[in-house]
Amino acid sequence: MQDSALARTALVMLGAVSVGAALSWAAGIVTPLVLALFLTVLIDSFARFLQRRAPFIPGWADLPLAILLSLIGFGLVVYVVVDNAASFSAQLLSEGPKLNATLNRLALLVGIKAPPTLEALLNQLNPTAYLGAVAKATQSVASGGAYVLIYSGFLIASRSGFMRKVQALWPDPVERDAAASVFNRIRDGVERYLWIQTVSGGLIAVASWGVMAIVGLENPAFWAFLIFVLVFIPVVGGLVAALLPPLFALVQFPTLWPAAEVFIGLQVVFFIVGSILLPRMQRDGLNIDPVVVLLSLAFWGAIWGVAGMFLSTPLTVTAIIIMAQFPQSRWLAILLSGDGAPEASPPPGAPVATA
Numbered sequence: 411m412q413d414s415a416l417a418r419t420a421l422v423m424l425g426a427v428s429v430g431a432a433l434s435w436a437a438g439i440v441t442p443l444v445l446a447l448f449l450t451v452l453i454d455s456f457a458r459f460l461q462r463r464a465p466f467i468p469g470w471a472d473l474p475l476a477i478l479l480s481l482i483g484f485g486l487v488v489y490v491v492v493d494n495a496a497s498f499s500a501q502l503l504s505e506g507p508k509l510n511a512t513l514n515r516l517a518l519l520v521g522i523k524a525p526p527t528l529e530a531l532l533n534q535l536n537p538t539a540y541l542g543a544v545a546k547a548t549q550s551v552a553s554g555g556a557y558v559l560i561y562s563g564f565l566i567a568s569r570s571g572f573m574r575k576v577q578a579l580w581p582d583p584v585e586r587d588a589a590a591s592v593f594n595r596i597r598d599g600v601e602r603y604l605w606i607q608t609v610s611g612g613l614i615a616v617a618s619w620g621v622m623a624i625v626g627l628e629n630p631a632f633w634a635f636l637i638f639v640l641v642f643i644p645v646v647g648g649l650v651a652a653l654l655p656p657l658f659a660l661v662q663f664p665t666l667w668p669a670a671e672v673f674i675g676l677q678v679v680f681f682i683v684g685s686i687l688l689p690r691m692q693r694d695g696l697n698i699d700p701v702v703v704l705l706s707l708a709f710w711g712a713i714w715g716v717a718g719m720f721l722s723t724p725l726t727v728t729a730i731i732i733m734a735q736f737p738q739s740r741w742l743a744i745l746l747s748g749d750g751a752p753e754a755s756p757p758p759g760a761p762v763a764t765a
Contacts, residue, residue, distance in 0.1 A: 418738065434713045441717050446561030448600070448721060453480055453566065455601050473566070487639060494632045592735060599727040602695045610688045611641040614648075614679055618655075621675035625668050627659055641684075643719050648684050652676045693748035696727050702746045 433440055457476040460467055467475065580586035619634035627633065633655045640647035655676065659669035689700035706726040710718030718725075726746065733739035734752035743752040 422739065422742070430709070430713055437714050441714050442557035443561050444721060444725075445558045445717060446565055448724065449480075449558060449562045450565045451597060451600050452604065453477055453562070454569075455597070455604075456480060477566070490632070490635060491639070494629065494636075592731060595731050596728050599696060599731060600724045603724045603727060606688070606691045606695050607642050610683055610691065611638045613687070614638070614641055614683045617679040617683070618651075618676055621679065622655055622672060625659070625671050625675070626663075627655060627668070627672060628662055633658075643716065647719075648680050652680050692723070696723070697748045697752060698723070698727055698730065699746060699748050702726060 453473070453476050456479070457472040460472045460476060461469070576586060576589065580589050615634040615638035618637050619630050622630035622633055636654070637651040640651040652673075656669045656673035659672045660666070663669065689703070692698055692703060693700060703723060703726075706722040707719055710722040710725060712718070714721070730743045730746050730752050733746075734743035740752075744750050746752070
């Protein structure tokens, strides 16, 4: 077994499948914990950012202030989305005749002589049959969010004993420094991922706002904000974000051309930023191959659903850094990396969240 490269490779593949099956089976327990770890790293990075940029703040106040500002930001996101979703739902219900006219125009374009009305479509869909599933999903999201907050609170509270645990696990100073270096690379990788997603999402949101404002779509600022939030889910979030504004443009405008203009404009924006700039930033800043980003999205999405899609890139970056430390798995880290040097630091000028 030790002399056979094929046997070792097969063993690694079987181990990966077994770990994936175990993670999928324990998703209800592991997913909130991993999200809590991600949130804890985010809050810790925010606290260190406050230490550097606002030295007048007392050292003991950096972490509580970072937690408070993070909770306020999350609350604002939820409030804006829920409030505008309610107003849009009311608008859709009040625009029944206009929606029927839009359905009629679309049906004529595709050659349907007797198009169905909105009421007929709703009766066929029977939305009441899905209310139970929607309520169950909402309850699951709420309970999962509560678990994430609880886990995050305990993780933040246990930070004080982290260094003592590290010293106990690695008594040798050389090994301890090596372990600390790996941890710092993982933390920096997560911070760079957040920085890259924030910059690319901001570019997409600003450009999308410009397209929607030029066309005259109502509430372009809200749509730009929603697009900025959704692009944190790789690929899938961008697809959803690029389809919602054109659908509401069909309701607002009497003709189909404004909706087509919004759709084409958003597709151009997402193609330039999402398909050209973002993969290059991820390759240079995270040292991960763009194809691996898509594969990791499918892999973690199949295991943990939307949460796995959201965490797919930082989890894969973490796996690359860890696998690069062991000779038996270094070859896999090389294949997954962007430049074949998974241990190398990001090149000069690469976006780094700690800068």
